[in-house]
Amino acid sequence: MLSVHDLTVSIGPETAPLDIVAGVSFDIAKGEILGLVGESGCGKSMTSLAVMGLLPQPGPRVRAGRVLLEGSDVTQLQPWQRVEAGHGRMAMIFQEPMTSLNPVRRIGDQIAEAVKVHDGTSGAAALLRARELLELVRMPDPAMQLSAYPHQLSGGQRQRVMIAIALACRPQVLIADEPTTALDVTIQVQILGLLRELCNRLDMAILFITHDMGVIAQLADRVAVMYAGRIVETAPVEALFDRPRHHYTRGLMDCMPSRNSGARRLPTISGQPPAPGTVGAGCVFASRCAGVREPCRVASPPRTGVANGHEVLCAFPLNGGVAS
Amino acid sequence: MSGDAILEIRDLKVSFRVRRAGRKYQVQAVDGASLSLAEGEVLGIVGESGCGKTTVGRSIVGLVQPDSGAISFRGGEMIGAGGTKLREMRLNVRMVFQDPYASLNPRRTIGDAVAEAGDINGFFKSRAERSAAISATLTAVGLDPSFAARYPYELSGGQRQRVGIARAILPTPSIVIADEPVSALDVSVQAQVLNLMMDLREELRLSMLFISHDLGVIGQISSRVAVMYMGRIVEQAATRAVLDQPLHPYTRALVAAIPKPDPTKRILGAIETGEPPSLFKRPPGCAYAARCPLASDRCLVDVPQLRPAGTDGRAVACHNV
Ligand SMILES: Nc1ncnc2c1ncn2[C@@H]1O[C@H](COP(=O)(O)OP(=O)(O)OP(=O)(O)O)[C@@H](O)[C@H]1O
Ligand SMILES: Nc1ncnc2c1ncn2[C@@H]1O[C@H](COP(=O)(O)OP(=O)(O)OP(=O)(O)O)[C@@H](O)[C@H]1O
Ligand code: SF4
Ligand SMILES: [Mg+2]
Ligand SMILES: [Mg+2]
Numbered sequence: 001m002l003s004v005h006d007l008t009v010s011i012g013p014e015t016a017p018l019d020i021v022a023g024v025s026f027d028i029a030k031g032e033i034l035g036l037v038g039e040s041g042c043g044k045s046m047t048s049l050a051v052m053g054l055l056p057q058p059g060p061r062v063r064a065g066r067v068l069l070e071g072s073d074v075t076q077l078q079p080w081q082r083v084e085a086g087h088g089r090m091a092m093i094f095q096e097p098m099t100s101l102n103p104v105r106r107i108g109d110q111i112a113e114a115v116k117v118h119d120g121t122s123g124a125a126a127l128l129r130a131r132e133l134l135e136l137v138r139m140p141d142p143a144m145q146l147s148a149y150p151h152q153l154s155g156g157q158r159q160r161v162m163i164a165i166a167l168a169c170r171p172q173v174l175i176a177d178e179p180t181t182a183l184d185v186t187i188q189v190q191i192l193g194l195l196r197e198l199c200n201r202l203d204m205a206i207l208f209i210t211h212d213m214g215v216i217a218q219l220a221d222r223v224a225v226m227y228a229g230r231i232v233e234t235a236p237v238e239a240l241f242d243r244p245r246h247h248y249t250r251g252l253m254d255c256m257p258s259r260n261s262g263a264r265r266l267p268t269i270s271g272q273p274p275a276p277g278t279v280g281a282g283c284v285f286a287s288r289c290a291g292v293r294e295p296c297r298v299a300s301p302p303r304t305g306v307a308n309g310h311e312v313l314c315a316f317p318l319n320g321g322v323a324s
Numbered sequence: 325m326s327g328d329a330i331l332e333i334r335d336l337k338v339s340f341r342v343r344r345a346g347r348k349y350q351v352q353a354v355d356g357a358s359l360s361l362a363e364g365e366v367l368g369i370v371g372e373s374g375c376g377k378t379t380v381g382r383s384i385v386g387l388v389q390p391d392s393g394a395i396s397f398r399g400g401e402m403i404g405a406g407g408t409k410l411r412e413m414r415l416n417v418r419m420v421f422q423d424p425y426a427s428l429n430p431r432r433t434i435g436d437a438v439a440e441a442g443d444i445n446g447f448f449k450s451r452a453e454r455s456a457a458i459s460a461t462l463t464a465v466g467l468d469p470s471f472a473a474r475y476p477y478e479l480s481g482g483q484r485q486r487v488g489i490a491r492a493i494l495p496t497p498s499i500v501i502a503d504e505p506v507s508a509l510d511v512s513v514q515a516q517v518l519n520l521m522m523d524l525r526e527e528l529r530l531s532m533l534f535i536s537h538d539l540g541v542i543g544q545i546s547s548r549v550a551v552m553y554m555g556r557i558v559e560q561a562a563t564r565a566v567l568d569q570p571l572h573p574y575t576r577a578l579v580a581a582i583p584k585p586d587p588t589k590r591i592l593g594a595i596e597t598g599e600p601p602s603l604f605k606r607p608p609g610c611a612y613a614a615r616c617p618l619a620s621d622r623c624l625v626d627v628p629q630l631r632p633a634g635t636d637g638r639a640v641a642c643h644n645v
Contacts, residue, residue: 040482040513056477095481095508096423140374140600144344152342155422155504156373156537178481181507182422184372184537185581186597192583193592211482211510214540214583218592237587255511256540256585265522266515266544272468 001205002028002051002173007065009043009050017063021046022229022279024065028173028205033196035220035237036209037252039273043229044209045095048175051207052092053079069173089118091171093162093179095209100162101150107161108146114168133164138190155182163191167198175207180215192219213256217241222309225249228273228284235310245306245317247289283315291316330531331361331384331417331499336393338379344604351603353379354390355555358630359533361499366525366532368542368563370578371552372600377535378422380552381501384533385419386410397499415445418492422503422535427488428476434487435472438462441495461490464524466516482509489517493524500524501533506541518545539582543567548637551575554601554611557630561638571633571640573616610643618644 007024010017021043028034036044049055050062053074067075069087077085094100102110111130116122121129127146134142137160150158159182166174176195180188196219199206210216216223216237223240225233225248233246244250251269271288282297283289289296293316301315338354354376361367369377382388384395386402395402397413405413418441421427428437435458439448448454459469465486476484485508492500502521506514522545524530536542542549543563551559551572559572570576577597584591598615607613613623622643633640 037510039510040485040508041480045480096426099426138600141602141604144349144604147344148342152340154374154378178508182373182504182537184370184578185539185583186577187373187600188537189581189583189592189595190597196592211514212583213511213585217585217587218583218590220587241585241587252511253585255515265519268515268519269512272466275468 001030001032001070002207003068003071004047004051005066005068007047007050007067008063009046009055009060010063011060019063020060020229021050024226024229024231026224026231026234028207030172030203030205031199032221033199033206033208033219035216035223036207036226037211037213037216037223038226040211042226042273044226045177047226048092048177048207048209052090052175053077053082054092083117089169089172090175091166091169091173092175093166093177095177095181101158103150106147106149107153108148111146111161111164111168114165118169129168130164133167134160136167136194137161137163138187138194139164156184156187159183160187160191170202171204172202173205173207175209177209178211179208180210181212188215189218195219213253225252228279230284230313232285232313233311235307239307239310243319245310245312245319246285246314247291247318248285250318251288251290283313285314291318328363329360330363330398331359331533332394332396333357333359333380333384334394336380336383336395337391338376338383338388339391349604352555352606354383355606356393357552357555357557359550359557361531361533364525364529364531365548366521366534366546368546368549369533369535369552370537370539370542370549372554372574373537374600374603375552376555377552378503381419381503381533381535384501385417386414387419411445415441415495416497417499417501418495418497420488420492420500420502420505428484430476432475433472434462434474434476434479437476437487438472438490438494440491445495447495457494461494462487464493465490465520466513482513485509486513486517489520496528497530498528499531499533501535503535504537505534507536507538514541521545539563539567539579551578554606556611556641558612558641559639560630561633561640562636565636565638571638571645572612572642573618573645574612577615610641618642620644 005025008019009021010019012018024047038044051067066073074082074087108130112126115126115129131142139160180191220237223237224231227248233249254267269288283301286292286296301313303311303313305311336354336357340351342349371377383390438458438461442448458472462469462471467486506517534546549563549566550557553574559575570579609625610623610628613619628641628643630639630641
């Protein structure tokens with residue numbers, strides 16, 4: 001359904017580009033949910049904006065690589081050009097609701113607008129559909145809240161409006177950038193259940209970005225772990241939790257509060273990720289890696305298949321299980 | 325407890341007036357919440373989305389005007405205070421906002437945003453002192469000092485969240501109200517920020533209200549937690565006790581819905597958590613009755629009051645536990 005090859009997103013001058021996303025590749029099949037996790041600032045949002053054709057202008061740009069939607073190359077197409085070419089059914093739930101909602105328009109009108117763009121319906125019919133969408137995302141008082149302004153909603157309610165807008169076009173590909181971070185777990189479990197159901201029923205392909213390993217474990221079919229603009233491990237979800245192979249993935253699992261309840265201090269992965277442009281030869285994780293050896297600092301590691309559908313970008317992958 | 329309470333909230337009520345379909349309605353966002361925060365304590369607040377957590381925080385820092393109730397800081401009433409007293413409280417009680425982007429001015433640099441409280445209050449004697457304070461604060465939240473020259477749009481979501489924390493701690497406050505401060509952060513940065521907050525708490529004897537929907541995170545940072553539902557506190561207890569043996573039916577649902585980091589134990593589709601309640605039609609009895617597996621006739625008419633349940637200052641507002 002969605003296929004991304006060697007995507008590279010850069011900032012800075014053409015002559016000396018800095019890559020904030022460096023050669024990212026993944027595929028998502030119909031009816032599949034790919035979870036994307038990784039450290040803050042590693043390039044998850046930039047990857048998804050590039051896939052959507054929505055990179056902010058001016059600024060970051062796709063320097064190399066291709067985005068294929070059902071086999072057609074849409075890399076250089078703007079969203080409206082994709083709609084014209086018949087590839088329009090891609091939607092994104094943005095990480096920060098306040099930046100993508102119009103503060104001076106009622107949310108009902110904003111959802112109806114999205115309905116109109118895709119279904120051609122307008123007026124009362126579009127508002128009715130907007131109301132159905134609010135019900136779908138479990139907004140309390142959906143009919144009444146159609147006339148609310150964004151600032152009159154709580155953080156989690158705004159997030160649900162964003163999800164409703166994204167679902168308005170009945171997407172075939174949905175990119176959800178941390179869509180449930182502002183929700184309490186009882187609503188989160190409903191929204192995740194809804195996404196899973198829609199994915200199965202409508203054969204959607206979903207890219208789900210989150211930093212919550214619990215959410216990944218509950219929802220994803222496969223997982224891609226990103227670090228410093230690169231995908232360092234991909235695996236079926238059970239395999240990843242059972243036997244993480246990359247040292248960074250292992251570090252992420254060790255940091256989870258649920259694995260450390262009662263500890264005086266939480267383990268962290270010491271050090272900082274490299275700033276774009278400061279990446280030299282060798283592995284991007286070398287300076288923080290617990291298993292680093294001399295060759296890691298000299299040459300970038302190969303991408304190795306370690307099991308069926310399980311790949312790791314590491315010269316000396318882990319092979320044990322996770323201590324819990 | 326109330327003897328050494330640094331912050332005490334009694335029977336706080338906050339409502340918003342809104343127009344819907346041509347008619348006026350009143351949304352009761354906070355409906356009689358009482359809390360007390362001891363000096364040096366971290367009190368967690370969890371609750372359903374829209375139950376009024378942010379509104380409680382905004383009331384404390386004076387961003388919304390409560391209808392009634394009392395909020396006292398070191399014994400001084402904060403509601404309606406003015407002049408130097410207000411200024412002193414503003415510097416002492418700082419909020420980390422839930423939506424970091426919305427609270428940052430897109431045209432001001434990160435450094436200016438972090439220094440804001442200091443600039444307004446004339447903290448800095450020289451430019452050098454100002455930039456040293458900015459660098460130190462950025463470093464404290466795990467950002468490189470070079471971020472000072474950047475603009476909000478150049479930062480990732482998690483980086484902006486850390487800027488929000490930096491802004492709050494620059495004037496070395498005595499209370500920080502942190503509204504979902506780590507929800508936007510990946511686990512390793514989350515761990516760093518939680519460790520940082522625990523350090524700050526010790527070094528500065530900081531007291532904290534820590535709003536989060538993640539009980540795992542609350543368990544890490546605070547020993548006591550208050551659970552809110554539709555504007556009221558429904559349970560208050562040691563965090564461990566809440567996680568191990570939740571009493572209130574809403575708390576039980578909350579604990580059951582925590583996503584377990586184990587793909588072989590999936591709960592999606594397997595748990596029913598019921599419809600979220602209406603904000604405009606508050607039921608006469610217990611606000612949770614419509615969703616509650618334990619609801620009885622009494623629950624439909626009588627509002628349950630918070631009452632002691634067991635030891636350790638535990639309290640619960642339910643007729644049937
Ligand atoms: N407009 C921009 N100009 C320059 N750099 C940018 C811009 N937007 C983002 N960046 C940088 O690109 C990197 C990747 O950012 P991105 O938003 O993709 O991170 P992320 O993985 O989504 O992080 P988070 O989990 O915190 O949301 C970050 O280091 C960020 O500082
Ligand atoms: N300015 C406002 N006008 C009208 N209603 C409002 C306003 N601000 C908040 N509300 C309503 O008051 C209720 C409480 O909102 P609040 O933001 O305090 O919730 P919250 O507990 O922080 O939720 P979340 O976890 O989703 O952030 C919500 O139902 C919200 O819709
Ligand atoms: S290649 Fe080396 S530095 Fe990189 S992750 Fe593997 S062991 Fe660590
Ligand atoms: Mg992001
Ligand atoms: Mg809130």
